[in-house]
Amino acid sequence: MHDVAIIGAGPAGVAASIFLKRADFDIILFEKNMVGGLLHNANLVENYPGFPRGVKGYELCNLMNAQLSRWNIRPTKEEVNKINFENDGFVLTTKNSQDKFRCVILATGTMPKKLGLSGEVKLFGKSVFYEVKDLLPRIKPGDSCIVIGGSDAAFDYSLNLFEKQASVEVFYRSKKPKCLPLLLERVKKCSNINLHPSSIPLEIVYKNEKAEVSFKPNNKSEADFVLIACGREPNEELLSDGFKEKNISGFYIAGDVKTGKFRQTGIAVGEGIHAAMRIEEYLRGKKE
Numbered sequence: 001m002h003d004v005a006i007i008g009a010g011p012a013g014v015a016a017s018i019f020l021k022r023a024d025f026d027i028i029l030f031e032k033n034m035v036g037g038l039l040h041n042a043n044l045v046e047n048y049p050g051f052p053r054g055v056k057g058y059e060l061c062n063l064m065n066a067q068l069s070r071w072n073i074r075p076t077k078e079e080v081n082k083i084n085f086e087n088d089g090f091v092l093t094t095k096n097s098q099d100k101f102r103c104v105i106l107a108t109g110t111m112p113k114k115l116g117l118s119g120e121v122k123l124f125g126k127s128v129f130y131e132v133k134d135l136l137p138r139i140k141p142g143d144s145c146i147v148i149g150g151s152d153a154a155f156d157y158s159l160n161l162f163e164k165q166a167s168v169e170v171f172y173r174s175k176k177p178k179c180l181p182l183l184l185e186r187v188k189k190c191s192n193i194n195l196h197p198s199s200i201p202l203e204i205v206y207k208n209e210k211a212e213v214s215f216k217p218n219n220k221s222e223a224d225f226v227l228i229a230c231g232r233e234p235n236e237e238l239l240s241d242g243f244k245e246k247n248i249s250g251f252y253i254a255g256d257v258k259t260g261k262f263r264q265t266g267i268a269v270g271e272g273i274h275a276a277m278r279i280e281e282y283l284r285g286k287k288e
């Protein structure tokens with residue numbers, strides 16, 4: 001039996017893993033996608049201490065990956081599909097393996113909210129996307145993009161697309177966007193980004209190799225790609241059998257999956273370390 005499984009290698013899972021490895025525990029860090037998690041979408045992280053000029057999201061991810069390597073932590077690139085609690089530990093199931101652990105940290109982050117528009121599901125991955133990191137590799141200079149959403153993420157994504165020389169139309173429901181004023185100012189300075197307030201998306205259709213989105217009250221826009229950034233929700237799929245409520249010893253939740261509302265790198269890192277410290281106390285107590 002291993003000491004600790006950490007599910008998710010975003011900032012929370014990375015911080016927890018490094019803490020536990022330094023404390024000499026036998027850990028496995030599972031990551032189904034890329035080390036750094038949601039940070040791959042961030043254009044410029046300016047509020048995480050230690051980077052006076054800010055740091056590109058992908059660069060911070062690369063640094064986290066390097067720090068894992070420095071501690072000889074090689075993430076297992078697999079999705080955890082199931083957690084079962086059996087009297088003396090947790091059994092984690094992936095497509096290729098089943099392992100048992102004394103403790104688990106769930107650091108699975110969030111999932112994008114879907115709008116439920118007609119055409120949204122059918123066009124997902126072709127011309128509809130929810131995260132800019134999935135879209136950026138496809139963007140060529142001059143491509144057009146519709147961004148739906150008025151939050152920090154929507155405006156951050158628009159800046160990322162602008163840097164790739166795409167033309168961007170941002171549509172949001174409210175009269176004023178809900179993003180940070182400084183993001184709005186930056187977006188306003190970009191010649192190729194246009195803002196469309198008071199626009200409620202109705203449907204997406206694929207026509208002449210473009211995605212066409214209809215908006216209420218009476219507007220239509222077509223583009224090569226549509227990026228939907230209308231909020232996120234905790235990725236709690238693994239908790240379906242009631243782990244959260246049962247408060248089982250040895251099971252901890254850290255980062256965006258826990259806080260839901262207040263999603264920040266610093267909070268995720270802090271919660272990852274907090275969970276790791278509680279595990280250290282718990283496991284050392286058991287050994288004594």
Ligand SMILES: Cc1cc2nc3c(=O)[nH]c(=O)nc-3n(C[C@H](O)[C@H](O)[C@H](O)COP(=O)(O)OP(=O)(O)OC[C@H]3O[C@@H](n4cnc5c(N)ncnc54)[C@H](O)[C@@H]3O)c2cc1C
Nearest residue numbers: 008010011012032037038045080109255256263264265268
């Ligand atoms: C556009 C944008 C800009 C941002 N800018 C900033 C900023 O400037 N400053 C700031 O502080 N924060 C910023 N954030 C927020 C920051 O990215 C998040 O708060 C942070 O990444 C949360 O870390 P986490 O580890 O909790 O979750 P995540 O980063 O979401 O990581 C969760 C990881 O778990 C993995 N995973 C999920 N389920 C499984 C499973 N079943 N098995 C294996 N792996 C799994 C995922 O693949 C993912 O890698 C930004 C976010 C966005 C979207």
